[in-house]
Amino acid sequence: MRNKLLIGTGVAFTLLFSPISQAFAEEPTVGERKQVDNVAHRGATAYAPENTVAAFDLAVDMKADYIEIDVQRSKDGELVLIHDTTVDRTTDGTGKVGDLTLEQLRSLDAGSWKGEQYVGEPIPTFDEILDRYRGKVGILIELKAPELYPGIEKQVAEALKERNLDKPQNEKIIIQSFNFESMKKTNELLPQVPIGVLTSSRAHTTPEALQEFSTYADWFNPSYGIVTEELVNQVHSLGMKIGSWTVRSQEAADFLFKMKVDAIITDYPDYVDPRN
Numbered sequence: 001m002r003n004k005l006l007i008g009t010g011v012a013f014t015l016l017f018s019p020i021s022q023a024f025a026e027e028p029t030v031g032e033r034k035q036v037d038n039v040a041h042r043g044a045t046a047y048a049p050e051n052t053v054a055a056f057d058l059a060v061d062m063k064a065d066y067i068e069i070d071v072q073r074s075k076d077g078e079l080v081l082i083h084d085t086t087v088d089r090t091t092d093g094t095g096k097v098g099d100l101t102l103e104q105l106r107s108l109d110a111g112s113w114k115g116e117q118y119v120g121e122p123i124p125t126f127d128e129i130l131d132r133y134r135g136k137v138g139i140l141i142e143l144k145a146p147e148l149y150p151g152i153e154k155q156v157a158e159a160l161k162e163r164n165l166d167k168p169q170n171e172k173i174i175i176q177s178f179n180f181e182s183m184k185k186t187n188e189l190l191p192q193v194p195i196g197v198l199t200s201s202r203a204h205t206t207p208e209a210l211q212e213f214s215t216y217a218d219w220f221n222p223s224y225g226i227v228t229e230e231l232v233n234q235v236h237s238l239g240m241k242i243g244s245w246t247v248r249s250q251e252a253a254d255f256l257f258k259m260k261v262d263a264i265i266t267d268y269p270d271y272v273d274p275r276n
């Protein structure tokens with residue numbers, strides 16, 4: 001009996017200092033997880049076709065705090081959700097988004113490339129998505145390649161204003177882009193809506209660059225490869241928040257928790273909150 005007790009104590013002691021227990025010790029607590037926004041990148045993209053209602057509904061089911069959407073414009077001026085500037089990769093069609101009418105875009109199958117169960121899933125419109133998800137989940141709106149669509153900032157602003165989504169209590173709307181001029185313009189059109197700047201370039205992490213972003217942006221959103229604790233502190237000291245992308249592994253999610261970012265943009269909402 002005494003031997004068993006000694007062995008048990010020994011095993012417990014060994015485990016306490018083993019790499020396994022160290023790994024568990026570093027896992028974020030429930031409280032730490034709750035402080036970080038779980039942003040479903042193009043929806044729950046790991047499991048359903050990106051930028052479709054199927055992926056956004058799944059993200060809501062998985063208790064994401066935000067869905068991230070990519071907004072572009074059809075030939076006849078309608079705002080639609082798609083990531084690439086051509087339809088080739090994610091639909092059964094070909095051609096540039098801006099060369100196709102809404103009717104042509106809506107006739108495409110944006111689901112079957114991801115699996116048979118998604119056959120016929122259409123490219124959503126921006127209006128449809130605002131109406132469907134407002135108040136249910138936050139919406140992180142990316143203006144994708146806005147330089148291709150002159151005036152898209154105003155169009156997005158109008159769509160938000162029509163729905164009263166341009167106010168501080170705006171049901172969690174953020175607008176972001178890699179195009180900084182477009183974000184400056186958007187900030188002027190929608191002064192009360194939080195703005196984010198996207199980058200994967202270290203050149204944009206200098207104190208000067210960050211200071212300039214902070215004059216119009218509320219979020220600095222870098223790819224996780226350039227995130228450091230120092231960068232997070234700098235961003236915070238300028239009064240901005242930091243959201244990072246694109247998480248496709250548990251290790252990457254855990255790294256960003258450790259860096260104390262404010263939002264994790266992920267294809268796998270379950271890596272950010274495994275309880276869901």
Ligand code: G3P
Binds near residue numbers: 083142198245
């Ligand atoms: O939200 C961040 C992320 O969406 C930026 O990259 O290419 O997936 O639009 P991308």
Ligand code: CA
Binds near residue numbers: 068069070142
């Ligand atoms: Ca995006």
